[in-house]
Amino acid sequence: MAHVRAQSATEWAEACSNAFVPLRVRTAEARFAATLDRVELTSSVSVTRVVSDGSEVVRSATTIAHHPRDDLLLSIHRIGSGRVLQHGREAILSKGRASLYDASAPYTLSVPGRMSEIVLQVPRGTVPTTGHSFGDITASALPPSTSLVALQNLLLSVDPQVPPRIGSMENEMLADAAITLLRAALLPLESRTPLRLEGHALAVAMRSHIDDNLSDPTLTVENLARALHVSVRQVYKVFAEHLNESPGTYIRRARLRRAHNELSAGFSVLQSAITSGFADPDTFTRAFKRHYGFPPSALKRMHQ
Template sequence: MSIGTAGGAAPAYVDDDALDAISVSHLPWSLDLGDDRAPTSARWDLGEPWVVGCRIGRMTGRRGRAELRDTPGEYVAVLLVHHGTEYLRQEGRTAEVTAGGAALWDGVRPVECFTASRLDKHTMFVPRALLAAAVPDLDAALVRAIPDSADLRLLHAWLQTATGHEDLEPDTAQRAGRMALDLLNASLARARDGSSGTHAVLLLQVKSFLDANLSDPTLTLDTVAKANAVSLRYLHLLFQGSGETAREYLRRRRLERARQLLTGADLSVTEVAGRCGFDSPSSFSRAYRAHFGMTPREARRED
């Protein structure tokens, strides 16, 4: 990232460490900074997405060919403004994002941004393929202010809560990232059709229930449906378009939890299997090998 300064030489209080922190935490940008506020930023990894918190003064930025070439991977960025106003411009569209608002911009295309005064914000970077699979007609949602909704307000509050902790365990961080993505999807669903986003909110509720009951080997989809006051058929419909079935989600989450326990807790393979809802060590070992390409014991030795 090349960083210049609006209006002349860099002020003394904008030190190299602050600029380096912005370079490391964000995708590559070319920025011109004003002299009214020293920029600060911090990054949190939440599983597949990562989130950057940033406070900055007057600023203009651009991502052109050089920055796109230096970007590792393809991402969509979710801008959430807490204080101030940021303007985005990409491929002929302009979005004004004010406090409490949000908008998406595409990390694979040139983009510009501008703010005239102090700005406090979070930016969540989501793998483009992941978001495209969950959001119909993603291109239509880019660089458009996301309408205010309960889901969007929850997303703002959730990211501020999740990023308020510096010592999140990997499993907890992944759960926080999934919840943030579910709230984002609910916000976008509401923006698309003006509905309450009930489908997406209920999916978030069901996933939270599954995450809370991973250790129960007797858990069935009938039980999940009854606990969340939906039919079994509607439970299956909820997961359509999410990239996996309810059963696949439960199996994946159990195996992710098992991997974390194998590498971070002093438990036997049998104990890990029991805590992750598998009815026997042998079924656990087969499922683990099929998912990760190695047995639980091999994973522990590798660690």
């Protein structure tokens, strides 16, 4: 795990070079600030959250000659706009859009203002496409798909505050699931079929979708099944086999945990109920008291 703050183009170039691949910052705003949070799932697969002011980073042919690398980077934009240039093409990025770029060839990433993105870095060999056909998929905005949404949810579920456990079975499985989803997201559009995950990868995708949509009061087992193209019966089966509880119980516990955190942070009881997906404050109060043994108002008073 690495957390880095940068306040100049020079600091940002060093931070990005250490986290991703060697590169340089061509331009940056006069008053520049950026943060980078990187988590290594394995020795070769990492997830990085980036927030920065406007800048342009370049990996040139000269840099590649001195520092060759064979990594693929998938950038999923969350806030602001940007563009990726590689192989003579340009991909325009906005919220929710993603693009792949290859560290073995020159590229430029340009963002005009404040932005946030999440980046998955994997070995180039994890994607079977090679040669000229591989070059055709870089610097092109990936089409929206279930697999891309699932991948984004999975990457967002990786908590940079949790100490790294490189080599752990959980992290190995997370890396495998991310690579599986990346491959699915890169399938040619004409041959794309609904993603059919199995086992732990499906459990991770389900858990990630729930955690990312807790504030939605319409989040149900049926909606979860529909989002991941599986049956309701399959949802229950996966939760029983891999999470040892029912999906309804998981959703309720996750909502109450979020509400507890928000009450502790100073949110009102009503705000905590709404942002945790409880449409009815009375239902929230009863559920909270049943789970924790005291009403949410008591926790609120403790932190005033």
